[in-house]
Amino acid sequence: MSLNRDDIANSPALDLxxxxxxGLAANQRHHSTRDSICFDWLRASELSIQALGIELHTVGRTYDAILREGLLTDYHGLVRYPYGRDGGLMKLVARITETELEADSLDGAIYLIDPVDPSSIFPEALALKRQCITHKKPFISTMAGAIEWIEVERLHAGLHAHSSADALFDLSQQCAALIAHDALKDIMLDFATQHFEVLSSFAQRVATGTTGKLLNELAWSRGWPTDMPWVQRYLSGPMGGDAQIADLVLERQCQKVIFFEDPHVARQHEADIQLLERAVRVVTREATCVTSPAVANKWASAVALRNLR
Structure with missing residues (x-):
């Protein structure tokens, strides 16, 4: 069931x-033509954004492109920031670090990344992701992820499911990758325990090295058939597991990556981690990536809510 403009007019205040x-930014390729992913995302999510009253604090060039395309016309929640070259993306980083009580604090960032755009590895781009993880806020870098997260917010606000997200929430047609750095493996196990039914509804699950071993042991302890692995194990991250899963993503065999990253430690296989994230962005219309436990828990809770309605 899709939302119409009467839904917006009659929607309650939602008690938020x-x-x-x-924060919102998109690399040039993603807002340069009418069928660019920034515009396709907004066409899918525009009415939901308005129904929820979401403010989009938008870096200058992306803001200008949205108006040029005639989207979110006269919408009070579209806020312009300076161009990226004038510090617009840097300002988003600063707003992510602020608390909810501060006037300009952001609840997350949607940065639609072109994996071959050199600006995607500028310090402010890397800092935006790192601070989102540190402050337990979503960092969304693909079109599929942006549609999905607006739906997550809809569901948690008590609105009915939107048809634009149906395919993304049909887990029976998807594969999920479950990856956690050493300091977060226990948290991954807690996440899998809490949301075991949601994760079991994926058609397939994959994981790297030790994380996969621990997840299989957890599943068997919960009654999963002992002759069947709950996750298919690949190599450990440092030995190439991230690269193996990146290949699955590129081959459209894995659609969701749940990757609990520890932003406070140096990673010897940093290039492999970036490779996996870049693969997700290559298939931006199909793949999503979650990089912190808080965000993953909110997503899984939204899946459960959607299944109840």
């Missing part, structure tokens, strides 16, 4: 403490 605020 304040409007949600997301």
């Amino acid at each position: 403490p304040r409007n949600l605020r997301f």
Whole structure:
């Protein structure tokens, strides 16, 4: 069932403490033509954004492109920031670090990344992702992820499911990758324990090295058939497991990557981690990536809510 404009007019105030605020930026390729992914995302999610009253704090060139395309016309929640070259993306990083009580704080960032655009590895781009992870806020870098997260917010606000997200929430047609750095493996196990039914509804699950071993042991302890692995194990990350899963993503055999990253330690296989993230962005219309436990828990809870309605 899709949302129409009467839904917006008749929607309750939702009792939110304040409007949600997301930083928004897109690399040039993603807002240069009418069928660019920034515009396709907004066409899919525009009515939901308005129904929820989400503020989009938008870096200058992306803001200009949205208006040029005639999207979110006269919408009060579209807020312009400076161009990236004038510090617009840097300002988003600063707003992510602020608390919810501060006037300009952001609840997350939607940065639609072109994996071959050199600006995607500028310090402010890397810092935006790192601070989102540190402050337990979503960092969304693909079109599929942006559609999915607006739906997550809809569901948690008590609105009915939107048809634009149906395919993304049909887990029976998807594969999920479950990956956790050493310091977060126990948290991954807690996440899998809490949301075992949701994760079991994926058609397939894959994992790297030790994380996969621990997840299989957990599943068997919960009654999963002992002659069947709950996750298919690949090599450990440092030995090439991230690269193996990146290949699955590129071959459209893995659609969701749940990757609990520890932003406070040096990673010897940093290049492999970036390779996996880049693969997700290559298939931006199909793949999503979650990089922190708080965000993963909110996503899984939204899946459960959607299944109840």
